[in-house]
Amino acid sequence: MKTSIKTSCLTIFVLLNLVAVECFAADVRDQPRKDGILLVAFGSSEKTAQVSFDTIERMVKRAYSGIPVRWAYTSHVIREKLAKQGTFLDSPETALAKMQDEAFTHVAVQSLHTIGGAEFHDLYRTVDAFERMGGFRKLILGYPLMTTQEDMEKVVAAVRASIPEERSKEDAVLLMGHGTHHPSNALYAALMFQLQRVDPNIFVGTVEGYPEVDLLKELLLEKGIKKAYLMPFMSVAGDHAKNDMAGDGDDSWVSILTRAGIACVPVLKGTAEFDEFAVIWIDHVGESLRSLDK
Missing domain, CATH: 3.40.50.1400 (Rossmann fold)
Known part of the structure; x- marks a missing residue:
């Protein structure tokens, strides 16, 4: 009932x-x-x-x-x-x-x-x-x-256009994405593959996903790279860019790479500024x- x-x-x-x-x-x-x-x-x-x-x-x-x-x-x-x-x-x-x-x-x-x-x-x-x-x-x-392959190709072109003019081909460019535990995190590694097809010294890493900064450091050391431009691959240069990427903390990208003998040049501009x-x-x-x- x-x-x-x-x-x-x-x-x-x-x-x-x-x-x-x-x-x-x-x-x-x-x-x-x-x-x-x-x-x-x-x-x-x-x-x-x-x-x-x-x-x-x-x-x-x-x-x-x-x-x-x-x-x-x-x-x-x-x-x-x-x-x-x-x-x-x-x-x-x-x-x-x-x-x-x-x-x-x-x-x-x-x-x-x-x-x-x-x-x-x-x-x-x-x-x-x-x-x-x-x-x-x-x-x-x-x-x-970044959703379709056409988007990916446009992003590759946008990345290359946003790199500071003073960067030489021997210098690395490291893009910091946010990262996620969602399956779409695989897009970061896919982007790095397509970027390196046109410029082998551009790398993509994340704060909270894969690839991690320690892996990028190993790749740079293997190539003997001594200088790297660090750029946020996020719409804004917010807390992650200022602290996790360019901050003074021991675990920031700048600190980790500097200790490895790699000179760092942070570029604090979000992608939406370009x-x-x-x-x-x-x-x-x-x-x-x-x-x-x-």
Whole structure:
């Protein structure tokens, strides 16, 4: 008897939700079309890193003028830090809910992540939930920086264009990615393979994945390299770049390589500060906007 009552209650709950979703969707269909762009980054609490996001926003607005742009950060920790500083950023869920309240009907959600890791897939689930709820007539999620082989080729070209001009071919260039336990971490090693096809002294490592800095150090020593330029392979030159890469701590990349006799030149600029990288994300926004019309 109790099981029957529970089943009936669950059935009623599901039906009521289906009715609510259908009513919501019908209301959206009656609204005049209003396009929007939601840019979603992991985020950074470093004030100097804001230049990267300003670059992206400026390029998006220039490329797709007239379409309102909104922002969201996926990192709860970063949002909390910023809130304590008096700066308030929305989560993707909150940002999309606000865009519903603003009567947006067609939204291109653009990931500003580097790879399709755990953060990106959390964002995918959020977008999918809103799409299923029917709060928008069309909701499209754009790819992160490095997804397809075409993206990879563009990233290789962007890396080469962003290397300081004074670097000689005998000097190494080490890119520091974030790294993840997600299967997409394999993209870092794949990128290094493709980079070394055109420049054998460019290496890619990560803070929290593979390849690790100790492996890169061994590779540099095997080649007899005496100098290395260290560059963050992240959209912003935030905490990881300033501390894990270029910091004074014993376990920073600079410290580890310096102890091995390799002179280090940190370059504290995030990938989003370079137009060559930013345009890849901008192109993904364009792909999403075109999909909104299909």
